[in-house]
Amino acid sequence: xxxxxxxxxxxxxxxxxxxxxxxxxxxxxxxxxxxxxxxxxxxxxxxxxxxxxxxxxxxxxxxxxxxxxxxxxxxxxxxxxxxxxxxxxxxxxxxxxxxxxxxxxxxxxxxxxxxxxxxxxxxxxxxxxxxxxxxxxxxxxxxxxxxxxxxxxxxxxxxxxxxxxxxxxxxxxxxxxxxxxxxxxxxxxxxxxxxxxxxxxxxxxxxxxxxxxxxxxxxxxxxxxxxxxxxxxxxxxxxxxxxxxxxxxxxxxxxxxxxxxxxxxxxxxxxxxxxxxxxxxxxxxxxxxxxxxxxxxxxxxxxxxxxxxxxxxxxxxxxxxxxxxxxxxxxxxxxxxxxxxxxxxxxxxxxxxxxxxxxxxxxxxxxxxxxxxxxxxxxxxxxxxxxxxxxxxxxxxxxxxxxxxxxxxxxxxxxxxxxxxxxxxxxxxxxxxxxxxxxxxxxxxxxxxxxxxxxxxxxxxxxxxxxxxxxxxxxxxxxxxxxxxxxxxxxxxxxxxxxxxxx
Numbered sequence: 001x002x003x004x005x006x007x008x009x010x011x012x013x014x015x016x017x018x019x020x021x022x023x024x025x026x027x028x029x030x031x032x033x034x035x036x037x038x039x040x041x042x043x044x045x046x047x048x049x050x051x052x053x054x055x056x057x058x059x060x061x062x063x064x065x066x067x068x069x070x071x072x073x074x075x076x077x078x079x080x081x082x083x084x085x086x087x088x089x090x091x092x093x094x095x096x097x098x099x100x101x102x103x104x105x106x107x108x109x110x111x112x113x114x115x116x117x118x119x120x121x122x123x124x125x126x127x128x129x130x131x132x133x134x135x136x137x138x139x140x141x142x143x144x145x146x147x148x149x150x151x152x153x154x155x156x157x158x159x160x161x162x163x164x165x166x167x168x169x170x171x172x173x174x175x176x177x178x179x180x181x182x183x184x185x186x187x188x189x190x191x192x193x194x195x196x197x198x199x200x201x202x203x204x205x206x207x208x209x210x211x212x213x214x215x216x217x218x219x220x221x222x223x224x225x226x227x228x229x230x231x232x233x234x235x236x237x238x239x240x241x242x243x244x245x246x247x248x249x250x251x252x253x254x255x256x257x258x259x260x261x262x263x264x265x266x267x268x269x270x271x272x273x274x275x276x277x278x279x280x281x282x283x284x285x286x287x288x289x290x291x292x293x294x295x296x297x298x299x300x301x302x303x304x305x306x307x308x309x310x311x312x313x314x315x316x317x318x319x320x321x322x323x324x325x326x327x328x329x330x331x332x333x334x335x336x337x338x339x340x341x342x343x344x345x346x347x348x349x350x351x352x353x354x355x356x357x358x359x360x361x362x363x364x365x366x367x368x369x370x371x372x373x374x375x376x377x378x379x380x381x382x383x384x385x386x387x388x389x390x391x392x393x394x395x396x397x398x399x400x401x402x403x404x405x406x407x408x409x410x411x412x413x414x415x416x417x418x419x420x421x422x423x424x425x426x427x428x429x430x431x432x433x434x435x436x437x438x439x440x441x442x443x444x445x446x447x448x449x450x451x452x453x454x455x456x457x458x459x460x461x462x463x464x465x466x467x468x469x470x471x472x473x474x475x476x477x478x479x480x481x482x483x484x485x486x487x488x489x490x491x492x493x494x495x496x497x498x499x500x501x502x503x
Contacts, residue, residue, distance in 0.1 A: 026333040026347045026368060030389035034058050034075055034083045034371070036382075046385060048359040048371040049100040049107070054079030057100055057107060058371050060385055074107065083387065099150045099158070108158055110150055149204045149214075155179075155485065155494065156441075161188075161204040161214045173202050173216055173229060181447035188214060188229045188237050203255050207262035209287070215242075215256040215266060226254050226268050228285070242266055242283055243291050253306045259314035262287040267308040267318050268294075280306060280320055280334070282342070297334045299344040307360045311394045319360040319370065331358055331372065335393065348372070348388070366394030415482055419500035425464045426482050426497050430456055437485040438463050448475060451482075467501055477503045 046060035056077040073086040089109070099108045151159045157179045164174045164187075176185040202216035212231040226242040242254075252270040259265065264285040269278065283293035297318060306320040318334040331348035347370075348356070356372040363369065368390035373383060413427040430436070438451040449470040451463050465482060468474050480501060485494040 025335075025343075026345055026390040026393065028347070028388055029391050030387070032077075032083060032387045033374075034077075034385040034387050035073070035086050036384050046357055046359060046371055046373060048361055048369060048387075050361050050363050050369060051100055052364065054363060056369060056387075058083070058385065058387065059107075059109060060373075072109070074109075077387075099152050101152055101156055108150065108152065110160060149202055151204045151206050153206045153210070154208075156483065156496075159204055159206060159212060161202040161216075163202055163216065173214060175204075175212070175214065175229075205256050205258045205264070207258045207264070207287075208260060209262045211262065213256065213258070213264060215254045217252065217254055226266070228256075228264070228266075240285070240289070242268065243293070253304070255306050255308045257308045257310045257316065259310045261314065263314065265308055265310055265316045266293075267306045267316075267320075269304075269306040269320060278322075280318070282308075282316060282318065284316075295342060297342050297344055299332060299334075299346075305358065307358065309360060309362045311362055311366050312364070313394055315394070317360075317362060317368070317393055319358055321356060321358055331356065331370070333368075333390075347390075362393060366392035368393050413497075415497040415499040418498075419502050420467070421502045423464050423466045424482070424499045424501075425462055426484070427460065427462045428484055428495075429460045430458050430486075433457050435487040436461075437487070439483050439485070440465055441481045441483060442475075443479045443481075448480065475501065477501050 046058065048059075049057045051057075057074060058076075059072065059074045062071050062073065071088050074089055075083050075086045077083045100106075101108065149161045153159060157177060159175070159177045161173060161175050163171045165171050173188040174185060175188050176183050178184075202214050204212070204214045206212055210233050214229040216227060216229070218225050218227050228240040228242065229237050230240060231237045253268070255267045257265045266283040266285065267280065268283065269280045280297040281294040282297060283291060283295075285291050297320075304321050306318065308316055308318050310316055315336055320332050320334070322330040322332060330346060332344050333347045334342055334344045336342055356374065359371040361369050370388040370390075372386050372388070374386045415424045415426045418424065426438075428436075433455065435453075435455050437453045440448040440451065442448055447470075449465075449468065451465055463482075478501060480499055482497045482499060483494055484496075
């Protein structure tokens with residue numbers, strides 16, 4: 001696909017290279033147009049994800065005048081390659097979020113459809129592999145729901161958070177997961193009669209010690225505040241308040257990231273004072289619950305969105321979009337230097353009058369990947385989905401030690417025979433004493449059966465699946481995943497073998 005170069009953005013990046021104060025600056029190395037659309041198009045809710053091998057996945061929602069003509073498209077890009085032709089994966093639905101499971105090469109996409117007459121929203125989960133698409137209903141909420149935030153944990157299970165309207169203009173935070181093989185939903189917040197709306201979409205992360213954390217803005221008659229809902233393993237939800245020194249700051253947007261020590265990095269934007277000047281702030285919550293901040297990000301005038309990621313050194317990186325009375329199209333990158341000082345860099349200035357809805361990820365090498373919407377001319381029927389890549393954003397020496405990472409202590413061979421009709425086997429080798437769990441999952445993500453759960457010594461092992469579920473009932477033909485999970489004092493890791501069962 002032909003590349004679309006934005007010379008203003010490239011010039012901004014080049015000038016930044018000459019700056020003597022640059023540390024981890026954004027340096028654009030790729031600027032591609034993923035897709036171009038001309039006609040009655042409006043594009044919203046785009047998202048980007050990345051595999052361990054560097055393959056990128058972009059997804060977006062196209063609104064084509066009539067909601068009945070809406071469609072969701074996905075495209076992918078191999079490392080060093082071009083973006084592939086987009087594929088339509090759903091019609092008449094609104095995309096919410098995408099996450100990739102690098103172990104199974106499956107895209108997990110959450111979408112919703114809304115019937116405006118009855119104000120009922122149906123939430124769907126799409127699993128798309130290379131050859132198959134599986135759609136299932138997650139939950140049905142009355143009235144409206146916000147876009148979702150999705151996180152995949154170290155076992156490969158999905159966790160989803162969203163704001164649901166329990167009565168007109170009154171929202172609660174909802175949460176669901178498929179840990180038990182079926183979707184389980186619950187309302188996170190206690191009842192609060194004073195609350196009338198969610199100030200932003202909730203954001204969810206799972207820490208390395210398996211804490212579930214949802215960040216959200218609570219709007220009430222008393223003002224707007226940012227909260228964290230935290231659920232530790234085996235405990236109920238607990239609420240924590242993101243501290244602010246003043247009372248005249250109205251939070252509007254929030255994002256959250258975790259690090260290798262289970263610390264929480266929170267970015268909050270909003271409007272401050274009588275002149276409603278926009279500000280961005282950063283907070284850090286350590287694993288013991290203590291807070292640091294607020295730290296104001298430079299150049300943070302009139303933000304309308306904010307995103308935060310952490311790198312392999314546990315350092316925060318923030319992307320945010322500026323809005324100033326019909327003058328959008330400016331995206332800034334904020335980072336900390338080695339002296340713990342914040343810097344902000346203008347990386348995109350395309351002079352739009354429309355929001356660009358950026359999405360942002362950092363890969364294992366520390367490179368930044370940005371996806372955004374570009375209306376190249378001021379007309380409602382032309383839109384581009386644009387991708388930018390920066391060279392490594394990571395500086396300094398890694399703060400992580402081998403104790404924080406799960407060591408490579410096992411090798412896994414493919415299942416055999418594949419395909420199979422009666423039974424399939426899988427061999428693996430361990431180099432250290434470890435607890436192993438072998439489970440079988442259907443393509444839908446449902447747990448079929450647990451084959452073994454035991455502590456094993458170094459050596460070679462083999463397990464066999466007889467093609468039956470935990471009720472000893474033979475399963476139907478189709479694709480299944482045999483997952484080997486390794487658990488030791490350093491953490492958890494898993495490998496997956498894909499197999500096809502025949503009739």
